[in-house]
Amino acid sequence: MPKVGMEPVRRQALISAVIDAIHERGLSHVTMGEIARRAGVSAGLAHHYFGNKDQLLLATMRHLLSELGDEIQQRLAGAETARERIRAIVAGNFSACQFRPAVISAWLAFYVEAQTDAEAHRLLRIYQRRLESNLLHALQELVSRNQAVDIAEMAAALIDGLWIRRSLAGEQPDPESAVAVVETAIFGAISRYHA
Amino acid sequence: MPKVGMEPVRRQALISAVIDAIHERGLSHVTMGEIARRAGVSAGLAHHYFGNKDQLLLATMRHLLSELGDEIQQRLAGAETARERIRAIVAGNFSACQFRPAVISAWLAFYVEAQTDAEAHRLLRIYQRRLESNLLHALQELVSRNQAVDIAEMAAALIDGLWIRRSLAGEQPDPESAVAVVETAIFGAISRYHA
Amino acid sequence: MPKVGMEPVRRQALISAVIDAIHERGLSHVTMGEIARRAGVSAGLAHHYFGNKDQLLLATMRHLLSELGDEIQQRLAGAETARERIRAIVAGNFSACQFRPAVISAWLAFYVEAQTDAEAHRLLRIYQRRLESNLLHALQELVSRNQAVDIAEMAAALIDGLWIRRSLAGEQPDPESAVAVVETAIFGAISRYHA
Amino acid sequence: MPKVGMEPVRRQALISAVIDAIHERGLSHVTMGEIARRAGVSAGLAHHYFGNKDQLLLATMRHLLSELGDEIQQRLAGAETARERIRAIVAGNFSACQFRPAVISAWLAFYVEAQTDAEAHRLLRIYQRRLESNLLHALQELVSRNQAVDIAEMAAALIDGLWIRRSLAGEQPDPESAVAVVETAIFGAISRYHA
DNA sequence: AATGAATGAGTTTTCATTCAT
DNA sequence: GATGAATGAAAACTCATTCAT
The missing domain is CATH 1.10.357.10 (Tetracycline Repressor, domain 2)
Structure with a gap:
């Protein structure tokens, strides 16, 4: 169900997911898969928007x-x-x-x-x-x-x-x-x- | 060439290696392989002495x-x-x-x-x-x-x-x-x- | 802004993009995304016209x-x-x-x-x-x-x-x-x- | 069943496997997994010895x-x-x-x-x-x-x-x-x- | 005691492809 | 006709851990 204009929504959801995931698992145990799951999207999308894990972390x-x-x-x-x-x-x-x-x-x-x-x-x-x-x-x-x-x-x-x-x-x-x-x-x- | 009485020396070397490795790479990027290399021993030995990575970290x-x-x-x-x-x-x-x-x-x-x-x-x-x-x-x-x-x-x-x-x-x-x-x-x- | 009669233009642009992309990146590193970007269209359109990557390559x-x-x-x-x-x-x-x-x-x-x-x-x-x-x-x-x-x-x-x-x-x-x-x-x- | 002195044997087996895999699948379709399988080892070992796919290909x-x-x-x-x-x-x-x-x-x-x-x-x-x-x-x-x-x-x-x-x-x-x-x-x- | 070989599970990353709009 | 959102499967790669020697 792709909708237009979702990028800022997804970006924000992923950043929030990073914060929650760090809180619960610790930064060293956080995986892209878990972040994506928390944000309700696929791991692929996280990469699509942020390029890689480091970039997502820095964006957060x-x-x-x-x-x-x-x-x-x-x-x-x-x-x-x-x-x-x-x-x-x-x-x-x-x-x-x-x-x-x-x-x-x-x-x-x-x-x-x-x-x-x-x-x-x-x-x-x-x-x-x-x-x-x-x-x-x-x-x-x-x-x-x-x-x-x-x-x-x-x-x-x-x-x-x-x-x-x-x-x-x-x-x-x-x-x-x-x-x-x-x-x-x-x-x-x-x-x-x-x- | 295994020597007797090396255990405390090895343990200390491994703990020091953990500290240095954390300083240079960050805890989330530290691997058993790198710790062992810094301590001048094999990764197998680190496991032999500390059981697993968590234990080595806690010992440190x-x-x-x-x-x-x-x-x-x-x-x-x-x-x-x-x-x-x-x-x-x-x-x-x-x-x-x-x-x-x-x-x-x-x-x-x-x-x-x-x-x-x-x-x-x-x-x-x-x-x-x-x-x-x-x-x-x-x-x-x-x-x-x-x-x-x-x-x-x-x-x-x-x-x-x-x-x-x-x-x-x-x-x-x-x-x-x-x-x-x-x-x-x-x-x-x-x-x-x-x- | 879709225009009528663009199909042959798009097809030719995509084929040229394939050739350039192969030249610069090598066939094994060419992706649909890159081809589409070079042709100035979306990846979706490339699929729309050629069905899949293999067909586009064969068309080229x-x-x-x-x-x-x-x-x-x-x-x-x-x-x-x-x-x-x-x-x-x-x-x-x-x-x-x-x-x-x-x-x-x-x-x-x-x-x-x-x-x-x-x-x-x-x-x-x-x-x-x-x-x-x-x-x-x-x-x-x-x-x-x-x-x-x-x-x-x-x-x-x-x-x-x-x-x-x-x-x-x-x-x-x-x-x-x-x-x-x-x-x-x-x-x-x-x-x-x-x- | 690890044995000592296997490194040259494994390296040679992996290089031969690359050649065979290229012949049968084509370089662009060759995966580390397939190469390793042909060589009779795990994909991890191929990385262990050659660092990454590019290096293995260049070694070949x-x-x-x-x-x-x-x-x-x-x-x-x-x-x-x-x-x-x-x-x-x-x-x-x-x-x-x-x-x-x-x-x-x-x-x-x-x-x-x-x-x-x-x-x-x-x-x-x-x-x-x-x-x-x-x-x-x-x-x-x-x-x-x-x-x-x-x-x-x-x-x-x-x-x-x-x-x-x-x-x-x-x-x-x-x-x-x-x-x-x-x-x-x-x-x-x-x-x-x-x- | 100590090593190096080897693995397998887990993680990141890539990308062709699909689909609602 | 055309796009961008989104996915899922597959690939590369990492690494703690095990084990024969």
């Missing part, structure tokens, strides 16, 4: 990165003060659509993949630099440049660390408390410098 | 966990005050033998594997609980129990986050500055509660 | 055979003496439209295909018999029947051999010198028998 | 080229006069072990493969150049350099052409008459130049 990673970017950008748009911008960045990183178990699993998997895969590495670095740069700009309005650098690094590491630990804990992820931990650490550090 | 993970445990235990032995114990735990996590690029890669890989592999998950949780428990005990001498729980979580996440980010940065890992970041965050939080 | 072969036949027939029409008829046959085999690199590649590929494909074999044998029979008739006016048979075989082999070698040489094919080599061999053999 | 081609080279070299060793050397080269090209139907099919297939495969092309050109060079040296003792060049080209083309036509004819190949045709053409041409 790009999807996640872009979703996260949008999430943060949206929140930044409504932020006026430096404190609000910092909150926007932190909250964006733990936004509902990103902090779902399956998405967390996929993120982690790609994080690790980026250790050895050049393209995955490149994609992740771009996101990381942007995150740090955003944080840095906001922080520099509150503390000196050197202090901002230190706090930004700490905050970025804390965000990643909370992600990884919450995911491993297996409990229902709790975005709000995660946000609170990071904000406490950031604003605590800022007030320390101000004292 | 156990090796890393035990090494980290020893590292922290050693430092704790010489620590007398609560502050010193906290410093011992943090420093142990970034000790030279652990904070090598190849070891970091392997840790990350196992972290992710633990998402979907029951035994890996169990091993990792044991280590995490011990780490948190150690931290908690030390912190409770300085702050209230509730405050200690919050700080311990933050500290643990920060340690993991620094690991993961430093590894991805590709630069030579710098244990001392990592330790400094974590200690600053911990003692900053403590002093905040005291104020 | 028939096209080449018929083109070669026409080429020779045209030249034979203007030939009066036996020597002229021999020259017509030889020259026809190296005529410009046949001795193009892409066409040579396709010919060779079909030659080989004919080893194992019954229909291709049949088509090629028809052409070969006609070529030999034409040559034989002309030669028999100049030498005895037995001598004519020998010379015809030699000439036919020489034609094929020059084709195959020129094609592999990769140089710009030079029909005239090829013709000269064959004619020298034929007329040399004839004069030898006459001596 | 190298095998044929080297066998042909040996055949000619042997005959050349016993030749003293220029005429004998020419006969050695021609006879070597139609030697029993080369002029078997299956071997002929394989040769043709590789000839065509060389049109589009760089490595196959390289291998074939080396053989062709050596053949022409050998012929040229022998011929230059009997005729002028220019005449030798012409005769060598004609002879080489005739050899290839006879191969291709005899193979297509499907009859039992007849080395002796093929040799006779080539020698008649060569020595006829020489005597023509001498006249």
Whole structure:
């Protein structure tokens, strides 16, 4: 039953299937066959649209990165003060659509993949630099440049660390408390410098 | 030319080979053949000693966990005050033998594997609980129990986050500055509660 | 935008695409998708017109055979003496439209295909018999029947051999010198028998 | 039942299987599975020893080229006069072990493969150049350099052409008459130049 | 103890072909 | 008439694992 205009639908279904499959089986055990089955299409179609497994995986990673970017950008748009911008960045990183178990699993998997895969590495670095740069700009309005650098690094590491630990804990992820931990650490550090 | 008493040597060589192979190829691309080649033995021997690939991987993970445990235990032995114990735990996590690029890669890989592999998950949780428990005990001498729980979580996440980010940065890992970041965050939080 | 009367145009475009594709990728690597792409149509249309891949390939072969036949027939029409008829046959085999690199590649590929494909074999044998029979008739006016048979075989082999070698040489094919080599061999053999 | 020292045996069996499979199915229809089956081993083993299909095919081609080279070299060793050397080269090209139907099919297939495969092309050109060079040296003792060049080209083309036509004819190949045709053409041409 | 030979199951990938639109 | 969606079967290739030696 071929219909026209199905390409974007199938692409999205396949990317979602990748995320779910990684969550349940782990990236190293995911097969094209399983992804296709979850997406309700044949393995051939997955290749037809993405060329090969690596490309499909990278497309999924790009999807996640872009979703996260949008999430943060949206929140930044409504932020006026430096404190609000910092909150926007932190909250964006733990936004509902990103902090779902399956998405967390996929993120982690790609994080690790980026250790050895050049393209995955490149994609992740771009996101990381942007995150740090955003944080840095906001922080520099509150503390000196050197202090901002230190706090930004700490905050970025804390965000990643909370992600990884919450995911491993297996409990229902709790975005709000995660946000609170990071904000406490950031604003605590800022007030320390101000004292 | 089989020699007697080679077993521990071979086992260690294979475990080291796993770590290096994960670092260079990524866990999902590591094969028994490559591990064996790196260890300078035949693939058959790897099976002879470890039974199968999963067991070899888990043995490697156990090796890393035990090494980290020893590292922290050693430092704790010489620590007398609560502050010193906290410093011992943090420093142990970034000790030279652990904070090598190849070891970091392997840790990350196992972290992710633990998402979907029951035994890996169990091993990792044991280590995490011990780490948190150690931290908690030390912190409770300085702050209230509730405050200690919050700080311990933050500290643990920060340690993991620094690991993961430093590894991805590709630069030579710098244990001392990592330790400094974590200690600053911990003692900053403590002093905040005291104020 | 389907147009009426496009069928012969599409068919010819597909056949030309087959020849070019064989030249650039080799028959064993040619796919329907690539042929269709080169012809500027969808893969579905290629099937619509030719039924399946084998039929399209055979249609291409028939096209080449018929083109070669026409080429020779045209030249034979203007030939009066036996020597002229021999020259017509030889020259026809190296005529410009046949001795193009892409066409040579396709010919060779079909030659080989004919080893194992019954229909291709049949088509090629028809052409070969006609070529030999034409040559034989002309030669028999100049030498005895037995001598004519020998010379015809030699000439036919020489034609094929020059084709195959020129094609592999990769140089710009030079029909005239090829013709000269064959004619020298034929007329040399004839004069030898006459001596 | 693994035995040591099987590698050369398996390699040879696989190469022979390639030749037979090409003869019966045609290069474009040959699969690794069929080759392995004919060789009496698993498809995995074929990959184990040759890496991939292309490499196995090229190894087969190298095998044929080297066998042909040996055949000619042997005959050349016993030749003293220029005429004998020419006969050695021609006879070597139609030697029993080369002029078997299956071997002929394989040769043709590789000839065509060389049109589009760089490595196959390289291998074939080396053989062709050596053949022409050998012929040229022998011929230059009997005729002028220019005449030798012409005769060598004609002879080489005739050899290839006879191969291709005899193979297509499907009859039992007849080395002796093929040799006779080539020698008649060569020595006829020489005597023509001498006249 | 140790190896290399060998396999078979599983995975990716390709591609001719079909079919609704 | 023409397309793009979709499939399924077949092919290449990988690799953990077994086993005779």
